[in-house]
Amino acid sequence: MEIKSSDNESFRHVYSEVFPIVMRVAYHVTYNMDVSEDICQEAFIRFYEKNISFRSVDEAKYWLIRVTKNLSINVIKRKSREQAVVEKIKKTPSVTVRNGEEALINEETRLLVRDAVEKLPEKLKSVLVLKEYADLNYKQIAEILHISESNVKVRVHRARKIMESMLDREEMHVS
Amino acid sequence: MCLDDQILNTYLDGELAEPWRTQVAEHLNYCPACNARYEQLRILHKVVSSSRLNEEEIAPYQQKVLKFIENNYVNKRKKIGFIHRNFRVSMPMVLATAAAFVFVLAGAFLFQGKPAGTLGEIIPQVASSTQPGSVVQVRTTEGLASSRFLESYSLEEILQYLDAKGYEVDVRIKGIKPVGTILNQAPFKAPEKTDTPVANEDVDLEASPLEPGQPSEGTAE
Structure with a gap:
């Protein structure tokens, strides 16, 4: 179309x-x-x-x-x-749409993730945001950012490695 | 650790190609260490991904922005009338149209109501500054008649010269025989010799006594 x-x-x-x-x-x-x-x-x-x-x-x-x-x-x-x-x-967006204990835990986790994403270097941040929040695959991300697919793969891996080390310092609540 | 994090991340994102995907899946089935690491990466992905902005948070902004664009752009464009519309015409097109207009106008002014005879007055004439009498044609070879080369003589001139010297020359073109001789000939027979003695079958120009620097009297320029 x-x-x-x-x-x-x-x-x-x-x-x-x-x-x-x-x-x-x-x-x-x-x-x-x-x-x-x-x-x-x-x-x-x-x-x-x-x-x-x-x-x-x-x-x-x-x-x-x-x-x-x-x-x-x-x-x-x-x-x-x-x-x-x-x-x-x-x-930050209002949290009124969420309620209960689970929502509260998620909100805490959300803030931790947000702080970690904010600290990522620009190149890794772009790839991670497109991967985790725009639901795009490596090929689509490569096309949008004008980089190779293998480069996307490497950047996703590096971004997650940094995210993990940053989140590990905090207590992660995962349901 | 058997599988590195990058492979596990790629597998997690569903981006690992076959046959590695099956191999990793099989490996994860029996390797507790890799399986535990995979589980950590899966949780990390889930945590990061699930802290996304959700639909309810986006919805009011989606409506607000759409309303703004519709009011200020989409609906405004509809109201633009024919006169106020922007016309985009390419520059060469404008120039060509202007040139054509000038040409037609100029033509109309110049030739309007004029008889054909007076056209000479309108159309500017270009006068040549040279006098017809003073133009002399110059041939570079004129003064060098004595140095004519063999190539500059025509075949006719050569034959005339040889004839004057008393030679009898028979000119033939190779491969082509006189019509009479072909009719009399049997196939695969050597051609019959003509009665007139021939000095050479082909005209051997090099053997002719004609020398450069000795122009014959019969050969006019």
Whole structure:
């Protein structure tokens, strides 16, 4: 199915399918909901305005993920320069949708994971976020990041190794 | 440890190709150490993956952003009328159209209502600055008639010269025989000799007494 990004029907179709994925990518790179919202908005506006033809929904999805990831990386690069200011306004999603003891444990674990992901070097972070939060396979990640599949494999492994060592220091609660 | 973490991670992600996938699966069945390590990696993956932003958290943002884009981009584009629409025309196209327009206009102004005879007044004439009488054709070989080469004589001139010297020359083209001789000939027989004695079957130009620097009188330029 060919996708024309300025065609209203195509746009809505891609939007409903891809928005949750790009929102997750933006969030797990920046860990700020408002910033992620702006990034996703910017990515979809570019998508709509550029009037690009894609061979399939997947191609459009890869394009959007690539743009979102680049915008998110730019934000965290800027953020590292303005660390003190951003720390104050950092926002996390509300936890009201979860309840009970299990949810509380998960929320604790969530914060630990989030801190670990934030500390990953940029190259490993991009690969891990696309793998764990965008549900993409090695081939798709390779296509989005313009790297080889074996490179993706190595980066996933290295990212998990670092994640493990960081999470090991804390007590991990896994259900 | 028998299997390294990278292989286990690749297996965990379902990215390990056959036949290694089956081999790893079999190995995990009987190797407790590898199995324990695999379990740790699986839990790590689950912990990381399950701390994702969930659907309920995304939904309000999804609606909000869509509404913003629809109000500011999608619906705005619909309202743009024909006059305000942006037309994109390539530069060469514009230039070609302008050139054609100028050409047609200029033609209309120049030739409007003029009889054919007066066209000479309109169309600028290019006058040559050279006088016809002063143009002299120069042939580089003119003064060098004495140094004509053998190649510059035509066959006719050569024959004329030889004839004047008293030679009788029979000219033949190799492989082609006079019609009369073919008719009289039996197959595979040597050609009959003609009555006239021939000095040479082919014209041997090198053997001719014609020498460079000795032009014959009969050979005009």
